[in-house]
Amino acid sequence: VADNVLVDTWFGDAAATDQAFAAADHVVRMEFSIGRVTAAPMELRAALAHYDAADGRYTLHAGSGGAVRQKQELAAVLGIAPERLRVLSFDVGGNFGSRNRVYPEFGLVLWAAQKLGRPVKYTASRSEAFLTDYQGRDLLTRVELALTSDGRFLAMRADNISNVGGWCVSLSPLGKGAALITGSYAIPAATLRARAVFTNTMPTNAYRSSGRPEVTFAIERVIDVAADQLGVDRIALRRRNLIPPTAMPYTNAVGATYDSGQYEANMDLAMRIADWSGAEKRRAAAKARGRLFGLGLANYVESSIGAPRERTEITVTPDGPIDVVIGTQPSGQGHETSFAQVIADLLMVPVEQIRIIIGDTDVVSVGGGSHSGRSMRHAATVFTKAAAGLIARGKALAALVLETSADAVTFVDGRFGSPSTNRTLDWHELAREAQRIALPEALATGLTIVTDNEMHDPVFPNGCAVAEVEIDPETGEIELTRYACVDDVGRCINPMIVHGQTHGGIAQGVGQALWEHCHLDDAGQPLAGSFMDYGMPRADLLPSFATEIVEVLSPTNPLGIKAGGEGGTTPAPAVIINAIVDALRSYGVRDITMPATPYTIWRAIHGQR
Incomplete structure (x- = not known):
């Protein structure tokens, strides 16, 4: 490239946007810097490689966001056919996007194992991880919002500059964000200039709720600023412009089609569980204690798509479990539980009978891994398709065993039977009987089915968050006293797991707003090399979260699933900063840069003084 600009592209209708701005009664302009953070998973990056000279095959044990993709990328690095490499990737202590792309060390240990003729192991230290893990965020955005005198949004302009680092690992944050610049709001016209630039820093990658x-x-900060400048209520301004459920599916001004959602109802529910109506009493009580009280709200919509293809292989064993091979890759999301629940319901068997098999590329040949909130939706869809095929296969086998026609076989409560006989067979009994009879070629593999599926349409989880803070004006010390979040995840398979995902997501978003930042010197060298100088959220710094799940089913897939892993993070930085600015309003503070540390807040207060 001629300069450090890797990507420079435009989205939206420039002519319509310019026309709307020319007709606007008010224009609000803001610039925001969303800083650089790192995932800092508990388990450090590690790999163990082995080369078998007898068959010329490589084996790698390493954490990843998807073993199949890791295999493909590493085979390309080594210049070998993919079938010569086996990747085993099982439980890892966190991912958050940082493990989704292959790291140089993984290729090096494989190469070294072949050269040395012995296994080679690599484990990063925590300091090495801070220096070399792919990092996240790092976006500069300039936003303009055009409004009528009565607070109707007319148009929006945005200019986003994504710092991809010294070399490009992923453009996902820039692309994912581009589709959602108008957020949850009916803004008729919008344009976005999206640029990715190289700098002398570590590369950035997808990080939880990429982009x-x-x-x-x-969008949520500029709405608060607009409400302040126009002297109108920030909730009323949002309510006036939220996309109504009757408009769904709704295509926004840059071309993304939101599948479903009840955005205003989400906001009302979030305000209710946060006791918004009682906030002024709490504000007065905080003031009596000499503390500043801030109340913030942020709506959100996000997109979930990810790799479009998924495959499953389901095998009913005669005496053991029902084995389910699937290509998604868990890193703490509880796939083994949720996936087993779906299969058990579809096949009408106890969940204890289901064994989920993942992470070994000699077994799992196709699969997109876990990213972009794709796993539950893609897995459940291919499971639904496979289960229907397996039940049909079971009826054909049962017809042979029961000596009747397949059309006469019923499947009720996990058992195959026929009205012409009193005999019924469960899955395992049928598998045993099928071993004892001659099977036609079409049924030669018994109760095993391999099913592929592709989905290219995204879904759009959505919701609302409310936060309250109290600030000591003398020291800038901030306490997050209340946090409530509503998430529309479509059909929720396991509420306990989804609530857990939401809690973790909130902590990460709050962490960026208040503490986390990858500080760099003027040459781009990292200054944070340990947890001593990188501020992580701790349990004692967070309140009990009030979280609610909303299930507005998506029409894009059989079970109506959206996604539940990233909604906690998406609105968190915005709602925290909105709350802080609300607390500092009496000092004339209109914006504050993340992370809003006590020193940053103290400086904002005393700078205005």
């Missing part, structure tokens, strides 16, 4: 917290921050 969506950044653009959510921009």
Whole structure:
């Protein structure tokens, strides 16, 4: 490239946007910097490689966001056919996007194992991880919002510059954010200039809710600023412009089609569980204690798509479990539980009978891994398709065993039977009987089915968050006293797991707003090399979260699933900064840069003084 600009592209209708701005009664302009953070998973990056000279095959044990993709990328690095490499990737202590792309060390240990003729192991230290893990966020955005005198949004302009680092690992944050710049609002016209630039820093990668917290921050902050400048209520301004459920599916001004959602109802529910109506009493009580009280709200919509293809192989064993091979890759999301629940319901068997098999590329040949909130939706869809095929296969086998026609076989409560006989067979009994008879070629593999599926349409989880803070004006010390969040995840398979995902997501988003930042010197060298100088959220710094799940089913897949892993993070930076600015309003503070540390807040207060 001629300069450090890797990507420079435009989205939206420039002519319509310019026309709307020319007709606007008010224009609000803001610039925001969404800083650089790192995932800092508990388990450090590690790999163990082995080369078998007898068959010329490589084996790698390493954490990843998807073993199949890791195999493909590493085979290309080594210049070998993919079938010569086996990747085993099982439980890892966190991912958050940082493990989704292959790291140089993984290729090096494989190469070294072949050269040395012995296994080679690599484990990063925590300091090495801070220096070399792919990092996240790092976006500069300039936003303009055009409004009528009565507070109707007319148009929006945005200019997003994504710092991809010294070399490009992923453009996902820039692309994912581009589709959602207008957020949850009916803004008729919008344009976005999206640029990715190289700098002398570590590369950035997808980090939890890739690209969506950044653009959510921009739209939710500029709405609060607009409400302040126009002297109108910030909730009323949002309510006037939220996309109504009757408009769904709704295509926004840059071309993304939101599948479903009840955005205003989400906001009302979030305000209710946060006791918004009682906030002024709490504000007065805080003032009596000499503390500043801030109340913030942020709506969000995010997109979930990810790799479009998924495959499953389901095998009913005669005496053991029902084995389910699937290509998604868990890193703490509880796939083994949720996936087993779906299969058990579809096949009408106890969940204890289901064994989920993942992470070994000699067994799992196709699969997109876990990213972009794709796993539950893609897995459940291919499971639904496979289960229907397996039940049909079971009826054909049962017809042979029961000596009747397949059309006469019923499947009720996990058992195959026929009205012409009193005999019924469960899955395992049928598998045993099928071993004892001659099977036609079409049924030669018995109760095993391999099913592929592709989905290219995204879904759009959505919701609302409310936060309250108290600030000591003398020291800038901030306490997050209340946090409530509503998430529309479509059909929720396991509420306990989804609530857990939401809690973790909130902590990460709050962490960026208040503590986390990858500080760099003027040459781009990292200054944070340990947890001593990188501020992580701790349990004692967070309140009990009030979280609610909303299930507005998506029409894009059989079970109506959206996604539940990233909604906690998406609105969190915006809602925290909105709350802080609300607390500092009496000092004339209109914006504050993340992370809003006590020193940053103290400086904002005393700078205005």
